[in-house]
Amino acid sequence: MVVEHSFPTVTASPWSVSMRDVTVRYANGVVALKSVSLDIRPGEMVSVVGLSGSGKSSLIRSINGLVPITSGSLRVGGFQLETARAGELRRLRGEIGMIFQGFNLAKRTSVLNNVLVGRLAHTTTLRTLLGAYRASDRQIAFEALDRVGILSKVWDRASSLSGGQQQRVAIARALCQEPRLVLADEPVASLDPPTAHEVMGDLRRINQDLGITVVTNLHLIDLARSYGTRIIGLRAGEVVFDGPVDSASDSVFSEIYGRSVESADVLGL
Amino acid sequence: MSATGSSVAGTTAGLDLPTRPGGRWKSWCAVGVVVIITAITLSPQWGIAFSLDAIARNWQNGAEKILQLLVPDWSFFPRTVPALVETLQMAVIATFVAAGVSLPLSLATARLTNPNGASRSIVRALLNVVRSIPDLLYAAILVAMVGVGALPGIIALVLFNVGIIVKMVSESIEANDPGALEAGRAAGGNQLQINRATALPDIMPSFINQTLYVLELNVRASSVLGLVGAGGLGLLIDAVRTFYRYDQLSLIILEILMVVMALDVLSNAVRRRLV
Ligand SMILES: Nc1ncnc2c1ncn2[C@@H]1O[C@H](COP(=O)(O)OP(=O)(O)OP(=O)(O)O)[C@@H](O)[C@H]1O
Ligand SMILES: [Mg+2]
Numbered sequence: 001m002v003v004e005h006s007f008p009t010v011t012a013s014p015w016s017v018s019m020r021d022v023t024v025r026y027a028n029g030v031v032a033l034k035s036v037s038l039d040i041r042p043g044e045m046v047s048v049v050g051l052s053g054s055g056k057s058s059l060i061r062s063i064n065g066l067v068p069i070t071s072g073s074l075r076v077g078g079f080q081l082e083t084a085r086a087g088e089l090r091r092l093r094g095e096i097g098m099i100f101q102g103f104n105l106a107k108r109t110s111v112l113n114n115v116l117v118g119r120l121a122h123t124t125t126l127r128t129l130l131g132a133y134r135a136s137d138r139q140i141a142f143e144a145l146d147r148v149g150i151l152s153k154v155w156d157r158a159s160s161l162s163g164g165q166q167q168r169v170a171i172a173r174a175l176c177q178e179p180r181l182v183l184a185d186e187p188v189a190s191l192d193p194p195t196a197h198e199v200m201g202d203l204r205r206i207n208q209d210l211g212i213t214v215v216t217n218l219h220l221i222d223l224a225r226s227y228g229t230r231i232i233g234l235r236a237g238e239v240v241f242d243g244p245v246d247s248a249s250d251s252v253f254s255e256i257y258g259r260s261v262e263s264a265d266v267l268g269l
Numbered sequence: 270m271s272a273t274g275s276s277v278a279g280t281t282a283g284l285d286l287p288t289r290p291g292g293r294w295k296s297w298c299a300v301g302v303v304v305i306i307t308a309i310t311l312s313p314q315w316g317i318a319f320s321l322d323a324i325a326r327n328w329q330n331g332a333e334k335i336l337q338l339l340v341p342d343w344s345f346f347p348r349t350v351p352a353l354v355e356t357l358q359m360a361v362i363a364t365f366v367a368a369g370v371s372l373p374l375s376l377a378t379a380r381l382t383n384p385n386g387a388s389r390s391i392v393r394a395l396l397n398v399v400r401s402i403p404d405l406l407y408a409a410i411l412v413a414m415v416g417v418g419a420l421p422g423i424i425a426l427v428l429f430n431v432g433i434i435v436k437m438v439s440e441s442i443e444a445n446d447p448g449a450l451e452a453g454r455a456a457g458g459n460q461l462q463i464n465r466a467t468a469l470p471d472i473m474p475s476f477i478n479q480t481l482y483v484l485e486l487n488v489r490a491s492s493v494l495g496l497v498g499a500g501g502l503g504l505l506i507d508a509v510r511t512f513y514r515y516d517q518l519s520l521i522i523l524e525i526l527m528v529v530m531a532l533d534v535l536s537n538a539v540r541r542r543l544v
Contacts (some may be wrong), residue, residue: 064455094457104448109470117449117466121457128462170452177456 012044013097014213015077015180017063022072024058024237032058034237045207045214047224047245050234051257054215060183063215064096065089077180094121097174097212099203101186103166107159111138111150111169114158115141118176144175148202152248164195171202182206184216188223193267200227221253222266310416323353337515345517349505353524355419356501359494360487367430368480374435375476379442381450382464400432402542406489408499422499429490430483434476441475442468474543481536492521525534 017040017131024033040046048056051209061067065081074081079092097118105114106192119126119137127133145151148168153161158169174182184203184258188196200216204227207214218224224231224245231248233241233256241248241256254260309315324331376382377392407428411421449471453463495503502521509517 066451066455090457090459092457093455096455096457098452098455100448100452102446102448104452105472106449106467107446110475113466113470117453117458118456120453120459120462120466123462125459125461128458129465131465173452173456 018075020073023070025070037152043211044229045228047228048217048232049224054234055237095180097177099184101189103170105158112154114173115176118173120195132195141176144172148172181213207245220267338519341520352502356491359422363426364484367427371434375438376464379439397522404429409497412498417498419500421451422494434479437479442504485532504528
């Protein structure tokens, strides 16, 4: 007899990202990314670092098409983003989990309903409108909540949770997608230091236990060094460093930041 | 803040200050427009005509009416019941229909829940037209079209309500945090799914609030609509008014007051459970 495992088993293979001369220019003329080229291999855990305004969010949002690229070539999984149509873009996003600095939960509804947002790409519009999610989708949501240790909060209102718990719900929402890639934009910038470490630990486990590719924007040096294996440094929209964490010394960070490293650049603890 | 610290406090000379968009003349224009409109309103040629001496001339007449109003004719009550029930039915039915129609329209008129500019403008323009026509005018036109009775009243109330609910709810959508919707988009949902799963829960309290408010408005409005033949207490009000039965009129007003107060208690109870 086969013993049932409580974790969702990863059957889908993780995705890679390939950028060639990607430029992002916003409508107001600001050029957020200047001819960026980089490759992220399947199953990697990458930290993107840089000062505020260096283009970290623009980089991570271009990967799931929330920010359209102005020129260049961007390949994610099997999708070519510069030519992807609306339907293709939704299918792409369905395979990519995203975690935000501000958690981005629907505050007035239950934790379960928030996690089920992760099933939208796999649910018909009619089912969504009626709120009639399939039992199998609800099962996936319960398992995702269990994985981040807050299954006990499943029926609570999202707004009644603490910041750390809300970010866990957001991680469960991403996991509920059964993603091949997880993008996290400053996931711990709104959290206190101990909670920040717990959430970063969750992300690392997603990468190590499930083998999912994880790309995280961070501005704190010690977090970038302790979680993940590779650091990409952005400065004024350009990649100024790309290498394994061991090679990212303090002098490398002062190069990325364009100034000497300060105490505010580390979380401590 | 800059590390080089080349700027001198109190001067803008060394600062690379970007030019202010629009400029200062915009706010002066706004002040000017308000002043001009006020002047026109008060001017003798184009302004509104009103005089206080009319009140002084007719006060005796008015005092008599007020005395009559103070003594309601209680025996009239049984005859008011069917009309009162009809008014309540009109108000409730119109509120339900209007709420059902308003919810999708609210989502269609807010930028966050309908990023498509063209369709948003069309729905907005239609609603502006709907809102600009007074409920009494709707009722008068509809009575001419479908005949005397509760139906034209209900349709008039629905049109009147949709204008109110959609405006208020779509404004509350715009004021909401767009974060949850962004998460829905990032998860691969289409706009309908995103609206249902991430926007709806957050706008529900505002939607229910507006619906309760409209129900209260409808009880009052539906008693006026009868004046033009659109059913309810208004028909009765018209009848007693033409016979100068102010004692009966005051009973009707008292009944409306009771209903409005009861609704107020009810909606407060509902609101308390919402927040
Ligand atoms: N939607 C937008 N429209 C116009 N300009 C934008 C937009 N989003 C970002 N920018 C500009 O693009 C540049 C890069 O912004 P981005 O948000 O990618 O930086 P970031 O590294 O994530 O910064 P932070 O650490 O503050 O989040 C900035 O100059 C910013 O002002
Ligand atoms: Mg950012």
